[in-house]
Amino acid sequence: MSEILRVNPIACTGRGVCAELLPELITMDPWGYPIVPRAELDDDLLELARKAVAACPVLALTLQRR
Amino acid sequence: MTVELVARHPARVARLPRLLAGPDDLRPIGLLEHERLHGPLPLPQRPGRSQRDSAQRRLIELIERSRLTGRGGAGFPTGRKLRSVADAKGRPVVVANGAEGEPASIKDRLLLSRSPHLVLDGISLAALAVKADRAFLVIHQRQRRLGASLEAAAAARTAAGIDPIPIEVVGIPDGYVASEQSAIVQYLNGGPSLPTFSPPRTHERGFDGRPTLVNNVETLAHLALIARHGDRWFRSAGVPGAAGTMLVTVSGAVVRPGVYEVQLGAPIGAALSMAGGLTERPQAILTGGYFGTWLPVDLAWQLPLTHRDFRAVGGALGAGIIVVLPDTSCGLAETARVVRYLATESAGQCGPCVFGLPVLADALADLAYGGRQGSARQAGTLIGLVEGRGACKLPDGATQLVRSALETFATDAAWHEQRGPCYGIDRAPVLDVPGDQADW
Numbered sequence: 244m245s246e247i248l249r250v251n252p253i254a255c256t257g258r259g260v261c262a263e264l265l266p267e268l269i270t271m272d273p274w275g276y277p278i279v280p281r282a283e284l285d286d287d288l289l290e291l292a293r294k295a296v297a298a299c300p301v302l303a304l305t306l307q308r309r
Numbered sequence: 310m311t312v313e314l315v316a317r318h319p320a321r322v323a324r325l326p327r328l329l330a331g332p333d334d335l336r337p338i339g340l341l342e343h344e345r346l347h348g349p350l351p352l353p354q355r356p357g358r359s360q361r362d363s364a365q366r367r368l369i370e371l372i373e374r375s376r377l378t379g380r381g382g383a384g385f386p387t388g389r390k391l392r393s394v395a396d397a398k399g400r401p402v403v404v405a406n407g408a409e410g411e412p413a414s415i416k417d418r419l420l421l422s423r424s425p426h427l428v429l430d431g432i433s434l435a436a437l438a439v440k441a442d443r444a445f446l447v448i449h450q451r452q453r454r455l456g457a458s459l460e461a462a463a464a465a466r467t468a469a470g471i472d473p474i475p476i477e478v479v480g481i482p483d484g485y486v487a488s489e490q491s492a493i494v495q496y497l498n499g500g501p502s503l504p505t506f507s508p509p510r511t512h513e514r515g516f517d518g519r520p521t522l523v524n525n526v527e528t529l530a531h532l533a534l535i536a537r538h539g540d541r542w543f544r545s546a547g548v549p550g551a552a553g554t555m556l557v558t559v560s561g562a563v564v565r566p567g568v569y570e571v572q573l574g575a576p577i578g579a580a581l582s583m584a585g586g587l588t589e590r591p592q593a594i595l596t597g598g599y600f601g602t603w604l605p606v607d608l609a610w611q612l613p614l615t616h617r618d619f620r621a622v623g624g625a626l627g628a629g630i631i632v633v634l635p636d637t638s639c640g641l642a643e644t645a646r647v648v649r650y651l652a653t654e655s656a657g658q659c660g661p662c663v664f665g666l667p668v669l670a671d672a673l674a675d676l677a678y679g680g681r682q683g684s685a686r687q688a689g690t691l692i693g694l695v696e697g698r699g700a701c702k703l704p705d706g707a708t709q710l711v712r713s714a715l716e717t718f719a720t721d722a723a724w725h726e727q728r729g730p731c732y733g734i735d736r737a738p739v740l741d742v743p744g745d746q747a748d749w
Contacts, residue, residue, distance in 0.1 A: 251506045251700070252506070252658070252659035252660065252661065252662075252698055252699055252700050253505070253506050253658045253659055253700045254506070255659075255660060256660075257660050272660075272661060272665075272694050272698075273664075273694070274660055274661070274664035274665070275660070276660035276661055276664075276698070278694075278698070281697075
């Protein structure tokens with residue numbers, strides 16, 4: 244089962260925790276909001292992605308099955 | 310205008326107009342006149358449960374066979390939407406979206422003020438199809454007169470015992486994004502009229518947490534005619550893969566700006582002919598409105614009005630907006646004004662939209678009015694940063710418009726950067742911006 248990362252842009256306040264925990268995938272835009280790729284997650288990044296999801300202070304980052 | 314269309318499509322004998330049938334003025338068509346014109350609404354009177362179930366099933370199958378697609382812009386198959394709402398868990402709700410947020414479109418306003426009973430018929434049919442127990446007709450709050458006439462129309466139907474469930478007319482606040490379907494649902498739920506993040510999707514969890522069918526009012530008006538005349542009749546207008554007619558709003562450099570009913574698959578040029586032809590040499594055509602696409606005239610003229618043909622040229626048919634930009638206008642300045650307007654219409658919820666659209670508007674203004682070197686490239690970079698990153702489609706609408714402007718007006722952009730703005734920036738704008746927030 245493949246999963247993708249999604250950010251809820253309404254909830255996101257640009258704290259930047261996700262980009263710190265997952266620099267392999269998430270970069271920041273010039274305004275401090277995360278750019279999250281739409282691609283399916285490789286298995287080796289899944290665990291880190293879960294940590295980033297859990298660490299988001301406003302619960303804006305989610306993993307969605309597809 | 311009927312004669313001309315038939316002449317262009319000799320193989321088809323569809324009689325037009327359909328939605329706009331009736332006297333050639335803007336007076337609202339009353340209930341009696343409506344029934345004389347179209348026949349009574351084919352709803353089972355006081356049905357038993359099994360009768361209602363079979364009527365519901367047959368209606369959804371009929372709409373599926375008609376291949377009607379949404380006329381609000383997205384073009385999603387209406388039958389499939391009805392079925393997914395009917396099959397979802399919970400008692401469904403029907404919302405007719407008549408709150409036209411797009412400044413370049415007036416077709417929903419025209420339809421509602423002229424043929425309210427077609428839309429109200431469609432709402433009742435949709436409610437039957439999904440077994441809804443509540444139905445809303447949504448317009449903008451500022452449309453007081455329209456609201457009063459719709460309420461009167463709904464009351465006349467209640468008195469005549471036509472609608473199985475009452476149709477509630479609701480006014481939503483102003484704003485480009487207020488008429489987005491998740492914003493409407495949030496407002497009906499007592500919240501602010503702002504778009505929400507999906508999932509949950511409206512058709513699964515919308516009003517009151519129930520499956521909610523949101524349809525454009527023109528879509529529902531077509532439904533009212535399909536229920537009367539059948540799916541084959543509906544498909545007798547249009548082309549294979551794009552059935553029926555649609556309302557288009559034509560403006561800009563045409564003799565008679567206004568709303569016209571055309572067959573799907575007719576070329577844009579046919580709609581422009583219905584509007585009396587051009588008043589000036591054209592430079593480009595804006596299709597799809599302020600979320601839309603600038604196309605060069607030679608490409609646009611022959612382009613068939615179907616979702617597929619528009620997608621093939623990188624555009625979107627949208628809600629049928631066609632604006633002709635005259636040769637002496639500046640497409641970059643027009644785009645700059647619209648992007649500034651879209652930036653001010655941001656709901657202010659998503660960072661990339663809040664911060665990205667103003668700087669995108671700045672880059673366009675720099676290009677159009679300042680001719681600053683590198684501003685076109687900067688706009689291109691900003692497109693990549695903003696696109697796909699909002700909860701609603703506002704940022705994507707703006708980036709689509711800018712991308713197509715940079716392509717269609719590429720020569721102008723190079724001219725602006727090398728030699729400064731063109732004379733076109735002094736011309737009165739073709740694209741209206743509500744309230745004219747752009748203050749250069």
